[in-house]
Amino acid sequence: MMDTTYYNIDCEKAWCPGCGNFGIHEIVKEAMAELALKKEDLCFVSGIGQAAKSPQYYDVSYFNGLHGRALPVACGIKAANPDLTVLVESGDGDMYGEGGNHFIHTIRRNPNITVLVHDNMIYGLTKGQASPTSQKGMITSIQVQGVTSTPLNPPALALSAGASFIARGSYSEPALTKEIIKQAIAHTGFALVDIFQACVSFNKFNTHAWYKDNTAIIDDDHDATNKISAFELALQEAPWLLGVIYHVDCESIFEENLFPYRSSNEPLYRREKDLSVLQDIMDEKK
Numbered sequence: 543m544m545d546t547t548y549y550n551i552d553c554e555k556a557w558c559p560g561c562g563n564f565g566i567h568e569i570v571k572e573a574m575a576e577l578a579l580k581k582e583d584l585c586f587v588s589g590i591g592q593a594a595k596s597p598q599y600y601d602v603s604y605f606n607g608l609h610g611r612a613l614p615v616a617c618g619i620k621a622a623n624p625d626l627t628v629l630v631e632s633g634d635g636d637m638y639g640e641g642g643n644h645f646i647h648t649i650r651r652n653p654n655i656t657v658l659v660h661d662n663m664i665y666g667l668t669k670g671q672a673s674p675t676s677q678k679g680m681i682t683s684i685q686v687q688g689v690t691s692t693p694l695n696p697p698a699l700a701l702s703a704g705a706s707f708i709a710r711g712s713y714s715e716p717a718l719t720k721e722i723i724k725q726a727i728a729h730t731g732f733a734l735v736d737i738f739q740a741c742v743s744f745n746k747f748n749t750h751a752w753y754k755d756n757t758a759i760i761d762d763d764h765d766a767t768n769k770i771s772a773f774e775l776a777l778q779e780a781p782w783l784l785g786v787i788y789h790v791d792c793e794s795i796f797e798e799n800l801f802p803y804r805s806s807n808e809p810l811y812r813r814e815k816d817l818s819v820l821q822d823i824m825d826e827k828k
């Protein structure tokens with residue numbers, strides 16, 4: 543088995559002491575090490591936020607893009623080089639708020655990527671405004687009378703959009719979350735792992751104690767291939783359930799359906815490019 547230090551980089555992590563991001567970062571390294579993933583075969587993508595910094599702290603290739611725009615970049619990377627293992631790692635605001643449209647439509651396209659969302663139910667980086675997963679009634683610096691919007695349910699949304707692997711983990715259950723992430727990476731197709739994470743500085747409602755008291759592990763007898771049962775589990779609250787909610791084989795993936803791959807498996811990045819064709823199009827539009 544590979545050692546997690548293989549992914550280490552000499553760089554200080556700019557997170558608050560006690561932040562759940564530290565735990566998730568270590569869990570991801572353990573999952574990658576147990577799958578013996580080589581650095582050269584990996585590419586991380588993230589947007590903006592505290593969670594989105596996580597890829598910067600592995601010694602791997604990554605693309606840190608615009609807020610909410612990790613998923614289209616991940617699709618582009620997969621289109622150019624389908625052989626890469628592409629992991630998207632970002633926050634609840636980045637993925638479900640600013641990136642909400644991409645979240646829905648990328649699931650429909652079904653690229654073979656793994657999406658890890660550090661869900662602290664708050665905008666951490668910008669100092670504590672409500673995110674799409676903030677619970678009703680929570681008082682923040684902006685929602686001074688409490689959040690009034692209904693929180694988004696990411697697993698249920700992903701299920702309705704057609705994702706074939708959906709799970710919920712937590713920084714507070716490292717062994718379970720590591721196994722879930724390994725399964726998500728091994729899955730062919732879009733895989734979502736929504737991972738609960740405490741933001742100790744700005745989310746004073748979903749504290750370490752809250753996560754312990756309000757989560758439970760999915761029973762072994764859950765049939766993860768049954769969509770109706772999966773919806774029931776995804777929609778359950780107090781306790782919120784941790785584990786694999788839904789997992790089925792998918793029929794086809796985004797990159798296989800792309801026109802250039804119908805005639806050849808040669809990755810796009812290795813093909814000869816005739817830039818004169820592009821030049822002709824641009825000249826035509828002058």
Ligand SMILES: Cc1ncc(C[n+]2csc(CCOP(=O)(O)OP(=O)(O)O)c2C)c(N)n1
Pocket residue numbers: 590591592593594609632633634635636637640660662664665666667668673
């Ligand atoms: C287009 C755009 N809108 C707003 C911002 C400001 N902004 C940066 S990070 C962030 C919230 C990040 O929240 P989340 O993804 O939950 O990450 P966390 O910091 O909680 O890990 C916001 C609103 C921005 N950088 N770009």
Ligand code: SF4
Pocket residue numbers: 556557558560561562563592593662666667740741742743744
């Ligand atoms: S603000 Fe919250 S999410 Fe950001 S590093 Fe601090 S504890 Fe973690």
Ligand SMILES: [Mg+2]
Pocket residue numbers: 633634635660661662663664665666673
């Ligand atoms: Mg957040």
